[in-house]
Amino acid sequence: QVQLVEAGGGLVQAGGSLRLSCAASGRTFSTYPMAWFRQAPGKEREFVAGMSWNGGSTLYSDSVKGRFSISRDNSKNTVYLQMNTLKPEDTAVYYCAAASSPFRQRIEPTGSVYDYWGQGTQVTVSS
Numbered sequence: 134q135v136q137l138v139e140a141g142g143g144l145v146q147a148g149g150s151l152r153l154s155c156a157a158s159g160r161t162f163s164t165y166p167m168a169w170f171r172q173a174p175g176k177e178r179e180f181v182a183g184m185s186w187n188g189g190s191t192l193y194s195d196s197v198k199g200r201f202s203i204s205r206d207n208s209k210n211t212v213y214l215q216m217n218t219l220k221p222e223d224t225a226v227y228y229c230a231a232a233s234s235p236f237r238q239r240i241e242p243t244g245s246v247y248d249y250w251g252q253g254t255q256v257t258v259s260s
Contacts, residue, residue: 134159134249135157135158135159135161135162135165135231135233135248135249136157136158136159136249137155137156137157137229137230137231137249137250137251138155138156138157138251138252139153139154139155139227139228139229139251139252139253139254140153140154140155140156140254141153141154141254142226142227142254142255142256143255143256143257144257144258144259145219145256145257145258145259146258146259147219147220147221147258147259147260148218148219149219149258150215150216150217150218150219151216151219151256152213152214152215152216153169153213153214153216153227153229153254153256154211154212154213154214155167155169155211155212155213155214155229155251156209156210156211157210157211157212157231158210159210161233161235162207162210162231163186163207163210164186164235164236165186165231165232165233165234165235166183166184166185166186166231166232166234166237166239166240166241167183167184167203167205167212167229167230167231167232168180168181168182168183168184168203168229168230168231168232168240168241168242168247169181169182169183169203169212169214169227169228169229169230170227170228170229170230170244171223171225171226171227171228171256172225172226172228172253173222173224173225173226176225178228178244179194180192180194180242180243180244181193181194181197181201181214181227182194182197182201182202182203182214183203183240183241183242184203184204184205184212184240185237185238185239185240186207186235186236186237186238187207188204188205189238190238190239190240191203191240192240192242194242196222197216197223200216200217200218200219201214201215201216201217202214202215202217203215212229214227214229216256219256219258220258221258221259221260222258223256223258224256224257224258225255225256226253226254226255226256227253227254227255227256228250228251228252228253229250229251230244230247230249230250230251231247231248231249232246232247232248233248233249234246
């Protein structure tokens, strides 16, 4: 069983930066692919970024590529999302997710693949 708790959301002006973190419990965290998703009001949840268990593979959505960076520290059971050059359209609730597929390198951008989810953290970008 894995429990995920996000932190780091808040209100920021356009062009600013935020760093989200997702702390995981459970011994198997270090072997699981991790991802960040987001959901804006009235919109479907969308994939943002993902990373394989050892950081060997990453995947970003086109909308955040070059601005966001995912990383993880398995010694701290934590995954991060560094968000730079934020835009008002980045406003959403951000969720981290874990897939119970140990040692898988391929990152799936589909939410149904992920078995564990955090409660979400709100990110609001003002113009």
